[in-house]
Amino acid sequence: MSEHTLTPEQVAARRAEFEDYLRKANGVLIGTHVQPDGDAIGSSLAVSLWLSKLGIESQVLCHHPAPPYLEFLPAIERLRQAPSLEADTGILVDLESMSRLGSLGPLFEAMPRLVLVDHHLPHERPGDLRIVATNAPATASVLMDLMEAAEPGLDADIATCLATGLVTDTGSFRFPNTTPHALHQTARLVELGADLSKISQEVYLNKDDAAVRLLGLVLARIRTAAEGRLAWATIPHETFETAQAEEFHTEGIVNEILSMRSARAAFLLREARPGKIRASLRSKGAVDVAQIAQRFGGGGHKLAAGASFEGSLEAAEAALSEAFLECLES
Numbered sequence: 001m002s003e004h005t006l007t008p009e010q011v012a013a014r015r016a017e018f019e020d021y022l023r024k025a026n027g028v029l030i031g032t033h034v035q036p037d038g039d040a041i042g043s044s045l046a047v048s049l050w051l052s053k054l055g056i057e058s059q060v061l062c063h064h065p066a067p068p069y070l071e072f073l074p075a076i077e078r079l080r081q082a083p084s085l086e087a088d089t090g091i092l093v094d095l096e097s098m099s100r101l102g103s104l105g106p107l108f109e110a111m112p113r114l115v116l117v118d119h120h121l122p123h124e125r126p127g128d129l130r131i132v133a134t135n136a137p138a139t140a141s142v143l144m145d146l147m148e149a150a151e152p153g154l155d156a157d158i159a160t161c162l163a164t165g166l167v168t169d170t171g172s173f174r175f176p177n178t179t180p181h182a183l184h185q186t187a188r189l190v191e192l193g194a195d196l197s198k199i200s201q202e203v204y205l206n207k208d209d210a211a212v213r214l215l216g217l218v219l220a221r222i223r224t225a226a227e228g229r230l231a232w233a234t235i236p237h238e239t240f241e242t243a244q245a246e247e248f249h250t251e252g253i254v255n256e257i258l259s260m261r262s263a264r265a266a267f268l269l270r271e272a273r274p275g276k277i278r279a280s281l282r283s284k285g286a287v288d289v290a291q292i293a294q295r296f297g298g299g300g301h302k303l304a305a306g307a308s309f310e311g312s313l314e315a316a317e318a319a320l321s322e323a324f325l326e327c328l329e330s
């Protein structure tokens with residue numbers, strides 16, 4: 001068994017070691033990955049709030065600011081792009097590789113004391129103290145196992161931060177990583193004061209208007225082939241202008257296309273800049289989209305992959321739909 005597949009009990013058994021290490025800190029900087037999500041920010045803020053209860057000063061650092069849908073989190077004002085605190089100890093959360101720190105990489109690489117708490121299979125093994133549980137659904141779950149039994153323990157603000165990590169990384173408890181332990185933890189967080197309904201509203205009913213306008217334009221233009229088993233859409237550059245949208249506003253659209261009952265696979269092509277085309281490929285299982293993406297110099301997983309094209313949108317659409325249809329018919 002790998003040292004990384006810690007069970008919740010094994011994580012909890014390292015609580016004293018974790019706390020002792022942090023109690024020896026002279027200031028703590030907490031770092032997480034670029035383009036932070038609910039688990040990255042929720043986990044970072046939770047550990048910062050917990051350190052405050054221990055009387056330890058900390059700051060939360062991220063290359064990017066928090067996305068608007070996470071601005072409701074307690075203590076979000078602790079998130080900064082550069083430190084203003086003298087600190088000898090770093091805590092990295094939700095981070096599988098140092099390169100994902102962006103501009104903060106050199107700062108954390110130079111820290112004399114470093115802790116890693118994560119649920120990704122690590123590409124690198126930074127830190128003196130590593131607590132990595134790859135079976136855990138979220139870094140927030142690992143942190144809860146470390147912090148819950150401590151004295152002082154959790155409060156309503158910490159619970160809100162941890163619950164946000166669990167809600168977002170489990171897709172609101174719909175993904176296969178939703179373990180009984182994660183549900184027990186979430187029940188405990190609700191008892192402590194986390195409001196799941198408020199978290200869901202903030203996270204899911206908080207899209208930029210441009211993203212919803214763009215979604216509407218794209219859904220109106222879905223094309224299908226092979227009796228609907230393949231569904232796709234393209235977003236020409238002009239459509240971005242019409243919707244006053246940016247490329248990041250396309251996030252999630254390909255999953256809406258795949259949600260059609262008839263669809264076995266789906267793709268979305270977007271021309272955010274003229275002549276520069278990016279593709280998102282999705283499958284419900286019958287088609288291996290990583291293989292298709294590799295043919296075009298891209299990559300990914302069996303169910304979700306991506307690739308880039310240069311040239312016309314029509315040429316990319318023809319090449320990709322042909323590749324998909326070959327797989328669907330074989």
Ligand SMILES: [Mn+2]
Pocket residue numbers: 039040094119137138139169
């Ligand atoms: Mn995570």
